[in-house]
Every structure is written in structure tokens, then in C-alpha cells.
Amino acid sequence: MKTDVSSTLPLDAIAADASAVDVEARFPQTGIDELARAGLLGLGLPESLGGMGGGPVEFVRVAEGVAGACASTGMVYVMHVVGAQTLLAGVNGDADAGSTKGAALAAMATGRHLTTLAYSDRGSRGHFWAQVSHAVRDGDDVVVDADKTWATSAGQADSYVLAVGAPDTDDPLSTELYLVASDAEGVTIPSHFDGLGMRGNASAPLQVRGLRLSADQRLGGERSGFALMMTATLPWFTLGSAACSVGIAGAALDAAIAHAGRSRLEHEGSSLAQIPGVRARLAYARVRFRESRALLHEVAAAVAADDPSAQEGVLAVKASAAEMAIEVSDLVMRVGGGAAYSKHGPLERHLRDARAAAVMAPTTELLHDFLGKAITGQELF
Numbered sequence: 001m002k003t004d005v006s007s008t009l010p011l012d013a014i015a016a017d018a019s020a021v022d023v024e025a026r027f028p029q030t031g032i033d034e035l036a037r038a039g040l041l042g043l044g045l046p047e048s049l050g051g052m053g054g055g056p057v058e059f060v061r062v063a064e065g066v067a068g069a070c071a072s073t074g075m076v077y078v079m080h081v082v083g084a085q086t087l088l089a090g091v092n093g094d095a096d097a098g099s100t101k102g103a104a105l106a107a108m109a110t111g112r113h114l115t116t117l118a119y120s121d122r123g124s125r126g127h128f129w130a131q132v133s134h135a136v137r138d139g140d141d142v143v144v145d146a147d148k149t150w151a152t153s154a155g156q157a158d159s160y161v162l163a164v165g166a167p168d169t170d171d172p173l174s175t176e177l178y179l180v181a182s183d184a185e186g187v188t189i190p191s192h193f194d195g196l197g198m199r200g201n202a203s204a205p206l207q208v209r210g211l212r213l214s215a216d217q218r219l220g221g222e223r224s225g226f227a228l229m230m231t232a233t234l235p236w237f238t239l240g241s242a243a244c245s246v247g248i249a250g251a252a253l254d255a256a257i258a259h260a261g262r263s264r265l266e267h268e269g270s271s272l273a274q275i276p277g278v279r280a281r282l283a284y285a286r287v288r289f290r291e292s293r294a295l296l297h298e299v300a301a302a303v304a305a306d307d308p309s310a311q312e313g314v315l316a317v318k319a320s321a322a323e324m325a326i327e328v329s330d331l332v333m334r335v336g337g338g339a340a341y342s343k344h345g346p347l348e349r350h351l352r353d354a355r356a357a358a359v360m361a362p363t364t365e366l367l368h369d370f371l372g373k374a375i376t377g378q379e380l381f
């Protein structure tokens with residue numbers, strides 16, 4: 001990667017739209033267009049495909065900045081990059097431009113294609129690595145019926161990386177991933193997103209009925225879904241989700257510090273920031289923020305370097321950042337007092353946005369369980 005992208009992010013334009021995206025629960029198309037124009041939809045994709053290059057370290061810097069400006073844009077962006085990385089791993093470095101997957105990767109690399117993940121199955125809920133839906137063999141193709149409970153950018157993305165149980169087996173861990181055009185016959189969106197936070201991210205159910213998929217659309221070999229989820233999706237997603245949490249917490253903290261500095265107690269001739277309890281609360285929040293941010297950058301560097309310590313970090317980083325963002329956004333609400341409680345400022349939006357990561361799979365509880373197993377030498381699955 002030739003330049004430091006984080007210094008040239010189109011954050012002002014993204015931030016300018018953030019309140020309207022939240023209030024109207026509107027997909028953040030302006031922000032995504034800005035990111036596409038800046039080449040950032042191709043971050044992590046090789047320059048030989050027209051992409052920007054870069055890896056996990058650059059990704060977390062960009063995702064943190066974008067989510068700090070607008071959490072919905074950050075989440076849409078993260079799901080795109082994670083989907084693109086999963087696809088890249090699924091072609092195993094051999095992106096034949098004439099193939100469905102090669103053409104899609106080239107379009108993603110050059111900002112002409114937005115993708116996302118459709119993993120969460122109605123029957124296995126947040127245990128996305130296990131699939132209850134099944135592909136059924138039909139000649140050289142498979143036919144799929146599935147109910148996906150959530151897919152960020154549903155109806156807005158150009159494609160979905162769709163997870164489904166592999167044909168000819170009942171093992172829920174035997175899965176396959178397919179690249180599916182969002183306008184494919186058999187894919188509909190039965191209802192729309194009305195969430196507490198990240199209100200513009202368009203996470204909606206997908207109803208899949210009689211969807212015919214060719215082997216050319218499959219990522220990796222037969223029954224390779226689980227391995228791709230663990231080696232490609234999981235590290236990029238936990239980093240991206242953590243970066244969103246860190247970005248949201250940082251934005252909330254900045255807003256609270258500015259509020260405390262400018263809010264006057266005229267009868268005492270001082271500001272809120274001059275009250276010891278207030279500034280101590282801000283200091284504690286800053287410590288929590290910096291701890292999680294340091295872990296984020298440490299784990300991103302470990303993943304980028306293929307360091308053996310990366311697995312533990314991948315399991316820790318999302319839970320750490322998600323819980324930190326909840327705590328920090330709550331603390332700064334107290335600093336902001338009644339002013340923060342109103343919808344005139346950004347703090348209540350940050351509080352709502354911060355709660356998403358903890359319930360997104362793998363949830364904080366699941367990550368703690370996995371990490372507990374890992375550090376005590378037990379099998380994860």
C-alpha cells in the first residue's frame with residue numbers, strides 16, 4: 001500500500017450525514033459512495049486486481065475513523081471488506097477475471113460492487129458457523145432454501161456471501177459459502193430493519209427459496225465453508241467490529257470532553273470539566289478507550305504478521321471493544337447530563353450504536369466461552 005489512507009479519509013462528508021442516517025434509518029449511500037471514490041472498497045484487495053492493497057492494520061484504522069463519523073456507514077463498510085476478504089480466500093489467490101467470482105472481486109476492488117455476509121440462519125441464530133438450511137444437489141448445481149435472519153446492507157449490496165449447509169450431510173458444521181447476486185431469482189427481503197442503533201445499516205432478513213447456485217459461485221471446495229469462516233471471515237470481522245466499537249467510543253468521548261469544556265456553571269465561574277468528579281469520569285473512560293484501542297492495533301498487527309498469538313487476540317478483541325464502547329458511552333452520557341439525554345446532541349446516538357457489537361455474532365458471551373476454552377486447552381467446537 002503506497003499511502004497512509006487514514007489521513008485522507010472522507011470523514012467530514014460521512015459525519016455530515018450521520019444524524020439523518022440515524023433519524024431516518026436511511027442506508028448511508030453518500031458515505032459508501034465517498035468510500036468507493038476514495039478507493040477504500042478495494043482496501044485489502046491486491047493491486048493486481050485494481051485494489052488498494054493494505055491489510056488488517058490499515059483496515060482497522062479506516063474502519064475506526066469511518067465508524068466514529070457514522071456507525072451505520074462503518075458497519076456497512078466492515079461487512080463489505082469482510083465479505084471481499086472471504087471471497088478472496090475462497091478463490092485461493094486465483095481470481096480468473098472471466099469467472100463470476102473473479103469479475104465480482106475486480107468490481108469490488110475498483111469500488112463498483114458492494115458485498116456483505118448472509119450467515120446468520122434462523123434455526124442456528126447467532127451460531128453462524130452452524131447452518132440449519134441445506135443445499136440440495138440438482139445435477140451440477142445445488143438448490144437452496146434458507147431463512148437468513150440478518151444481512152447488513154440487505155437490498156442495497158450488489159451481492160451476498162451466503163452460508164448454507166453442504167449437500168448430502170446433516171452435520172451443521174459442514175457448510176458451504178456461495179456468492180449470490182442480490183437480485184437473484186429466489187432471494188427476497190420480507191421485512192426491513194428498525195434497530196435501536198446503527199439504524200442505517202439495513203440489516204434485514206433474507207428469504208431464500210429455490211435459489212439455484214452453480215459450482216462456479218461456490219467459494220472454495222466442497223464443504224469448505226467452516227474453514228473459510230474461521231480463517232478469513234472471523235479474523236477480519238472481529239477486527240472490523242472492534243474497530244467500529246473503538247470508533248464509536250472515541251467519538252462519544254470527544255463529544256463529551258468538548259461538552260464538559262464549554263458548558264459553564266455561571267454562578268461558580270467554572271466549567272463542567274473543572275468539577276473533579278466529572279474530569280475523573282472522563283479520565284477513566286479515556287483509559288478504557290485507550291486500553292481497547294491498543295489491543296485492537298496489537299491484534300491487527302499480529303493477524304497481519306500471521307503471528308501464532310493472533311488466535312487468542314482474534315477471540316479477545318471484539319469482546320473487549322464491544323464492552324468498552326458500552327461502558328464508555330454510558331459514562332459519557334452521565335458527563336453530558338440532561339443535555340446528552342436529548343436528541344439534539346450525538347451522545348445518545350453513540351450510546352445506541354455502541355450496543356450493537358455485543359449482540360452481533362460471535363457475541364461477547366460466546367467469545368468469552370471460546371477464549372476460555374482456548375486458554376484452558378479445550379477444543380472450540
Ligand SMILES: Cc1cc2nc3c(=O)[nH]c(=O)nc-3n(C[C@H](O)[C@H](O)[C@H](O)COP(=O)(O)OP(=O)(O)OC[C@H]3O[C@@H](n4cnc5c(N)ncnc54)[C@H](O)[C@@H]3O)c2cc1C
Pocket residue numbers: 079116117118119120124125126127128149150151152153195198201203356359360361362363364365366369
Ligand atoms: C446491527 C446488526 C448487523 C448484523 N449484520 C449481520 C450480517 O451482515 N450478516 C449476518 O449473518 N448476521 C448479521 N447480524 C446478526 C448477528 O450476527 C447475530 O446473528 C444476531 O444478532 C443474533 O441474534 P439472535 O437474536 O439470534 O441471538 P441469539 O443467538 O438468540 O442469542 C441470544 C443470547 O444468547 C447468548 N448465547 C447464545 N449462545 C450462547 C452460548 N453458547 N454461551 C453463552 N451465551 C450464549 C448470546 O450471547 C445472546 O446474548 C447482525 C446483527 C446486528 C444487530
